[in-house]
Every structure is written in structure tokens, then in C-alpha cells.
Amino acid sequence: xxxxxxxxxxxxxxxxxxxxxxxxxxxxxxxxxxxxxxxxxxxxxxxxxxxxxxxxxxxxxxxxxxxxxxxxxxxxxxxxxxxxxxxxxxxxxxxxxxxxxxxxxxxxxxxxxxxxxxxxxxxxxxxxxxxxxxxxxxxxxxxxxxxxxxxxxxxxxxxxxxxxxxxxxxxxxxxxxxxxxxxxxxxxxxxxxxxxxxxxxxxxxxxxxxxxxxxxxxxxxxxxxxx
Numbered sequence: 001x002x003x004x005x006x007x008x009x010x011x012x013x014x015x016x017x018x019x020x021x022x023x024x025x026x027x028x029x030x031x032x033x034x035x036x037x038x039x040x041x042x043x044x045x046x047x048x049x050x051x052x053x054x055x056x057x058x059x060x061x062x063x064x065x066x067x068x069x070x071x072x073x074x075x076x077x078x079x080x081x082x083x084x085x086x087x088x089x090x091x092x093x094x095x096x097x098x099x100x101x102x103x104x105x106x107x108x109x110x111x112x113x114x115x116x117x118x119x120x121x122x123x124x125x126x127x128x129x130x131x132x133x134x135x136x137x138x139x140x141x142x143x144x145x146x147x148x149x150x151x152x153x154x155x156x157x158x159x160x161x162x163x164x165x166x167x168x169x170x171x172x173x174x175x176x177x178x179x180x181x182x183x184x185x186x187x188x189x190x191x192x193x194x195x196x197x198x199x200x201x202x203x204x205x206x207x208x209x210x211x212x213x214x215x216x217x218x219x220x221x222x223x224x225x226x227x
Contacts, residue, residue, distance in 0.1 A: 014032065014227060016036075020166055038150075039150055042151075042215075045124060046123075046152075048155065051129050055128075061090050062131050063092070063130065063193075064092055064129075065083060065095075065133065066095065067079070068096050069100075076098065076099075076101065081106070086186060087108035092114065093112045094126070095117060096115070097115055123151070124151075127152055131193060132189060132199070135159050135160065137162050145166050150214050153210045154207065156203055157203070159176065160179055160192070162180075162185075171209060175205055
């Protein structure tokens with residue numbers, strides 16, 4: 001159960017963590033062994049594809065976001081406020097019904113919304129129909145890199161990622177473009193949508209990094225070597 005998962009963690013022989021922000025807190029609980037491992041992407045699920053005519057009709061847009069709205073709570077309001085900066089642009093938002101609680105406060109977002117969660121294969125196809133994906137993390141992420149970063153890059157879509165400290169060590173050559181505010185998100189989205197060659201070059205650059213360092217096979221190998 002989510003409420004009591006920490007009781008299980010405290011009894012584990014080793015704990016694998018994807019976020020360095022959790023390390024100090026877990027050390028205080030005398031966890032026997034901590035292994036830091038960022039998420040890896042499944043390259044058999046996330047890769048560039050040629051979308052079908054039907055997929056193009058469903059998904060094509062400049063900007064794509066897929067995810068839960070978290071209801072009308074702190075996480076949901078924060079996510080909606082960030083995405084609301086992109087309202088009015090060529091932007092499609094796919095998610096569950098929890099977004100509907102937020103629309104009275106962010107009414108423009110409703111114009112971009114489709115009440116439909118997407119499965120992994122659909123996410124991959126949607127990424128192949130769009131140009132840019134803003135990665136906005138939930139409040140439980142302290143320093144870590146969202147799994148969406150790795151999956152989207154593997155799919156071949158340009159990402160703008162909400163800044164977290166672990167990105168500095170995971171992508172040391174600037175393979176991931178980040179933002180630290182609503183305004184910066186909008187400004188960089190507009191910039192990279194206008195500069196196709198720069199955006200496409202960056203996709204190739206970042207995808208090479210992910211495929212060489214952050215796939216599931218590589219992550220599992222690295223974890224096993226530390227056990």
C-alpha cells in the first residue's frame with residue numbers, strides 16, 4: 001500500500017532510488033544500502049515511428065502534454081498554471097477526468113484538452129506527431145529526472161524539462177533544455193518552435209545520449225553491478 005510503503009523500504013537489503021533528493025532522508029533511517037539509478041527508457045516501446053493517418057489526425061500539434069491533472073489540489077493547480085502559459089498555441093493536452101476540476105480556474109486549457117489517458121504505445125505515436133513536449137514534474141520529485149524525459153527523447157520529440165538538480169549530472173553537455181519559470185517555459189517553447197533546424201539537431205544530440213547511457217538494459221546492468 002502506498003501509505004505504508006516506507007515500512008517495506010526500511011526492511012529492504014538494498015534500495016534503488018532515481019532521485020538524489022531522497023538520499024539524506026533514507027540515510028537517517030539507517031537503510032542498509034542505497035543505489036542511485038536514474039530511470040531508463042524501454043527502447044522497444046519508445047522510438048521514432050511513422051504515424052498512421054488516423055494517428056496524425058488524433059495527435060498532430062506543435063506541443064503535446066500527456067498526464068493526470070491531480071484534481072484541484074496543490075499538484076494540480078501548479079501543473080495547470082504552468083501549462084496555461086501555452087494556452088492559445090497549437091497545443092494538445094491528453095489526460096484523465098481530474099483536469100475538469102481545474103478548468104473553472106484555467107478555462108483556456110479546456111480548449112486544448114481531450115479526456116483520454118494514453119497507453120505507452122499511444123504516447124510514442126503521439127510524440128511522433130508533435131514537435132515539443134514540456135515535462136512538468138509532480139511535487140514529489142526533489143532533484144530527479146522524470147521518466148518522461150527519457151521516454152520522450154527516445155521517441156524523438158524535443159523536450160523542455162522543468163529544471164531539477166540531477167539533470168546537471170545526467171546531461172552534462174546540455175542535452176536537455178530546461179526552464180525554471182512559467183515565462184521561461186513559454187519563451188523557450190516559442191523560440192524552439194520557430195527554429196526548426198536547431199530543434200531537430202538538439203533531438204538527435206539528446207537521443208544519442210539517452211540511447212548510449214539511459215536505457216533499461218543499461219540501467220539494470222549498472223544496478224546489478226552495485227548489488
